[in-house]
Amino acid sequence: MxxxxxxxxxxxxxxPEITTAMRRVVNATGVQIEWEVVDAGAxxxxxxxxxxxxxxxxxxxxxxxxxxxPVTTPVGTGFRSVNVALRKALDLYTNLRPAFSIPGTGARYxxxxxxxxxENTEDLYAGVEFEEGKPETLELIDFVEAHGAGTxxxxxxxxxxxxxxxxxxRIVRWAFEYALANNRKKVCAVHKANILKYSDGLxxxxxxxxxxxxxxxVEFEDRIVDMTCxxxxxxxxxxxxxxxPNLYGDIVSDLAAGLIGGLGIAPGANIGTDAAVFxxxxxxxxxxxxxxVANPTAEILTAVLMLQHLGEREAxxxxxxxxRRVLAEGKTVTYDIKRTNTGSTDGSVGTQAYxxxxxATF
Ligand code: NAD
Numbered sequence: 001m002x003x004x005x006x007x008x009x010x011x012x013x014x015x016p017e018i019t020t021a022m023r024r025v026v027n028a029t030g031v032q033i034e035w036e037v038v039d040a041g042a043x044x045x046x047x048x049x050x051x052x053x054x055x056x057x058x059x060x061x062x063x064x065x066x067x068x069x070p071v072t073t074p075v076g077t078g079f080r081s082v083n084v085a086l087r088k089a090l091d092l093y094t095n096l097r098p099a100f101s102i103p104g105t106g107a108r109y110x111x112x113x114x115x116x117x118x119e120n121t122e123d124l125y126a127g128v129e130f131e132e133g134k135p136e137t138l139e140l141i142d143f144v145e146a147h148g149a150g151t152x153x154x155x156x157x158x159x160x161x162x163x164x165x166x167x168x169x170r171i172v173r174w175a176f177e178y179a180l181a182n183n184r185k186k187v188c189a190v191h192k193a194n195i196l197k198y199s200d201g202l203x204x205x206x207x208x209x210x211x212x213x214x215x216x217x218v219e220f221e222d223r224i225v226d227m228t229c230x231x232x233x234x235x236x237x238x239x240x241x242x243x244x245p246n247l248y249g250d251i252v253s254d255l256a257a258g259l260i261g262g263l264g265i266a267p268g269a270n271i272g273t274d275a276a277v278f279x280x281x282x283x284x285x286x287x288x289x290x291x292x293v294a295n296p297t298a299e300i301l302t303a304v305l306m307l308q309h310l311g312e313r314e315a316x317x318x319x320x321x322x323x324r325r326v327l328a329e330g331k332t333v334t335y336d337i338k339r340t341n342t343g344s345t346d347g348s349v350g351t352q353a354y355x356x357x358x359x360a361t362f
Contacts, residue, residue: 013284015069106340119251
């Protein structure tokens with residue numbers, strides 16, 4: 001019997017190809033995983049009436065660990081992002097996005113080793129929005145003015161930015177526990193507390209309180225988000241663990257992905273108390289779907305995070321070493337890596353051939 005049962009959501013666009021490559025690489029390590037494959041997204045809409053059927057959520061709840069490919073969010077169909085819905089349904093409050101340099105990717109920097117811990121459930125992503133011109137929006141504008149909280153133009157649309165003590169405390173604590181478990185030296189809380197006193201200000205207060213519990217074990221600092229972005233571009237090697245509210249976390253993690261060679265490299269995980277869903281930072285890149293050209297590195301490194309989470313260190317290390325070797329050699333790489341290294345895609349290989357090259361290193 002397999003040692004672990006993992007829910008696999010292949011996704012759409014390039015999802016099926018990169019998850020196939022990932023699964024072949026993971027299986028080749030010899031680790032005992034039974035893959036429970038379930039589908040989500042626009043393709044299952046007709047059959048189940050929802051892009052995220054209940055049996056998909058149930059499968060993740062039961063197995064506690066899932067890995068997915070990207071799922072397209074069609075514009076203008078009225079259906080919410082499957083990715084956001086899954087995070088909400090399972091209360092996956094941590095979005096872990098490590099960004100570490102691998103020689104051979106053609107990235108502009110070397111020696112980057114940053115871990116981004118992004119809050120996944122609140123902030124401007126809470127989805128509490130008021131449409132311009134609607135009676136309730138005008139009512140809210142009147143309410144704000146009546147309470148002397150400021151004036152808002154009457155032709156405004158409004159998105160709320162709730163940040164709670166509960167949400168802030170658990171994400172900052174998660175970042176510190178991660179730092180301890182992974183021999184990290186410093187946690188930096190990123191915010192804009194100088195302007196957003198009651199949301200980011202609260203987040204910073206909570207972060208400082210939690211940090212006191214870890215004094216002497218993990219260092220703590222805080223930085224304003226704009227300065228953080230400049231610092232990341234100037235001297236990324238100075239950053240360690242960053243903990244951020246949802247929106248800054250989203251933006252800064254794409255910036256960090258850029259530092260290490262782009263979206264094709266950047267892995268990720270959504271982690272809650274009872275379940276974890278592993279997925280790369282990138283989306284479904286529809287224009288490359290079905291062409292066997294997409295780079296599966298981000299999905300494969302996402303599997304490395306999953307194997308670490310499952311306690312399968314040996315298999316994780318084997319894959320990481322294989323990826324490092326194939327990228328360092330630079331011969332059997334996908335179009336994007338070839339292009340950043342040589343300015344041309346000539347001589348690049350497909351998604352599955354790249355996976356084969358990694359497997360050949362085992
Ligand atoms: P995207 O990440 O899919 O693609 C942007 C560009 O990045 C691509 O055109 C391609 O040039 C490059 N790229 C991304 N991944 C690559 C890979 N593995 N190999 C090579 N090149 C790669 O972003 P997008 O175009 O904004 O989004 C497309 C769809 O994906 C949207 O519907 C979006 O909602 C969805 N999306 C899903 C997830 C998820 O499932 N977690 C995350 C982000 C976006």
